[in-house]
Amino acid sequence: MAKRDYYEVLGVPRDAGDDEIKKAHRKLARQYHPDMNKNSAAATEKFKEVQEAYDVLSDSQKRRNYDQFGHAGVGAGATGPGGGPGVDGDPFEAFRQARTRGGRQWRSGDPNVTVEDLEAGGFSDLFDQMFGAGGGAAGRAGGRSGPRSRRAPAARGSDVEHAVTLTFAQSARGTTLPQQITRDGRLETLEIKIPPGVKDGSRIRIKGRGMQSTGEPGDLYIITKVHPHRFFRREDMDVILDVPISVYEALTGTKIDVPTLDGPVTLTIPPGSSSGAKLRIRGRGIERGGERGDQFVILKIILPREISEADRDVVRSLSEKYPVDARADVEW
16 A cells, blocks of 8 residues: 655645644554553554654655655655654665654653653653664775674663552652563563652653663663642642631631641631632641641631521621622633
């Protein structure tokens, strides 16, 4: 079957810039990745096609050859991660090794462990472009006859990806998990250290724990999935907790015990607190890089469902005695 035009595969115009090509690849790679489409042969083929198109269009030299000569200019054997690009031209050209990765990076205390937070879109930049190495050469030089070979560079081992599921507390404070991971056809049990502060979709790169090859080994990538908490939620480095209080507690003030990731603390509610007020508990937020965010308690005032008419008269008298313009600050 004839190959589709690479620009058509990625859905970009022929004058598309590098950023536009990269963005289109990210979207399609997420859509068709085998991990997201289990047991779908069609999605797997689509994924390979997307990877092949990106391999060519993201490389300036390959793209120029493709624009000039079509598929014949770049060879018919390009593959996605883990494979090597086909060479249908210069027999002396050695295969390159390239990697494409996005997102913000930060390093844990282990120099071999790097954590990458992927930006909006969850699994963007999840797929490294892996190429093999090869290419022998024979030639003559200096007027002397006879074959002369050039040794190909050693091939780097493929990377390995492994997903783990974490609780909210494990992602915030870090943990160590025993995991069974398949490498080089063998099932291994590894103690995986999860640094504190990872997010849903973070990638933890463990250098040198991927597939073996004739050159340096690949890396192991741990992809984190964080379960939502029953009552905590995360905003950057801070933890947010909604706390209901009665209207009487809000009027007169009180002290209540509230949960944190490190155990309960006693919180003082000032008299006259309004619903939606944010109270800070310092140092009880997300830990990351030796620093901690804060926990914010957001007050939710609960009113009595029913009161008598006599009590309503008392409330009316209080409103006249202590008037409040509740909408003084709204623009409408």
